[in-house]
Amino acid sequence: MRVFQAVVATGGFGAAANALGVSQPFASQTIQRLEARLGTRLLHRTTRGHRLTEDGERFLDAARRVLEAVEAAEAEWQRSDAQVEGLLRVSVPIALGLDRITPLMPAYLERHPKVSLDLRLTDDVENLIDARIDLAVRMGRPTDSSLMHRRLCGLQRIVVATPELVARFGMPKRPADLARMPCVAWDGSREHLNRWKFVEDGEIVTFHAESRFRSNQGMSLYLMCLGGFGVMRVAEHLARPAVADGRLVQLLADRLLVDNTEIYALFLPDRRIVPRIRSFVEFMVEAFREPDWEIVGRGERSGA
Structure with missing residues (x-):
């Protein structure tokens, strides 16, 4: 059942x-034996890949229920921290990783002394199977239906500039006023973020x-913004603390x-019950339950 579920989730036998x-x-061979045992075809095999038959769709639903019960039993047995061990490979965005996730890792590793952590900082959307990644932290709603996901927190992007830049060009009153001010801009696959x-x-x-x-790298753009080169629409986890201490000013809030x-x-x-993966997800959910940048943002809006 696990092999069948993995074939459906990944789209092929090799993956x-x-x-x-x-x-x-x-x-x-496992799928062939399963089909022989059930006496029905579960997958249509073509040169373009595989798709479920009607019997395959029904069996997939049944298999998921059975596997969830098995996983729940295994998870109960593995609940002890003594079972959390091994190499954990995690992919995270560069700016979020440097600013928010890396500072949390000493506490995670102290809690789980038998875990070794390989933290990969990249703004590329890596394929978890090809890159042998156990878990990825990503910004934006998941688009890959083959992956399980757990929401950590919300995040907004706000438009900011240094006080010196605002003094030089004036505080914009309308979005069109931004045209008279220098900006910093994304390049490559994130060019859509230049549309505010x-x-x-x-x-x-x-x-x-x-x-x-x-630049194709957010931390580079943020440092240019902090240096007074231009206006940026930047994630709150970077912007709110800088606004709170006066290094940046929010525009057109x-x-x-x-x-x-x-x-x-x-x-x-198939990885959600692996103790080291589950432990990392639960640690991150707790750490991001009430992000401190949201607290800073509420304080600014309330006049605190």
Whole structure:
């Protein structure tokens, strides 16, 4: 059942074998034996891949219920911290990883002394199977339906600049006023983040940020913003503390469209009961239950 579920989740025998740590012939033969035992075809096999038959869809639902019961029993047995051990490979965005996740890792490793942690900081969306990643922390709603996910917290992006830059160019009153100010801009796959959405007279308007300085790495853009080079639309976990201590000023706060970005932990379906993965997810859920940047943001808005 686990092999069958992995084949469906990953889209093929090779990928399922990699995810489960078995050979491709073993995965293929396991499905053949399962179909022979059930007396029905579970997968349509074509040169383009595999898709479920009607019987396969019904069996997948039944298999998920059975596996959830088995996993619950195993998780109860493995609940002791003594079972949390081994190498854990985690992929996180660079800015979030440096600013918020790395400072938490001493506490996690102290809690679980038998775990070794490989923390990979990258803004690339890595394939968990190909890169042999146990768990990824990502910003934005999950789009890969083959992955399990756990919400950690919400996150907004706000538009900020240094007080010196605002004094030089003036405080913008409307989104169009940003055109007279220098900005910093994303390059590459995150270029869509250069489109800043606002609400003006009940309508959504978009300001397209352009810049003489572009980067595919958020921390680089943030440092340029802090250095007074340009305006940036930046994640709250970086911006709120800098606004609170006066290094940055928020612009057009009453007109910015809320984007409802969220932070998630993602992992392969068959890995959710692995003690070291479960322990890391639970640790992160607790750590991000009430993010301190939201507390700072509430204090600013309430006048505290």
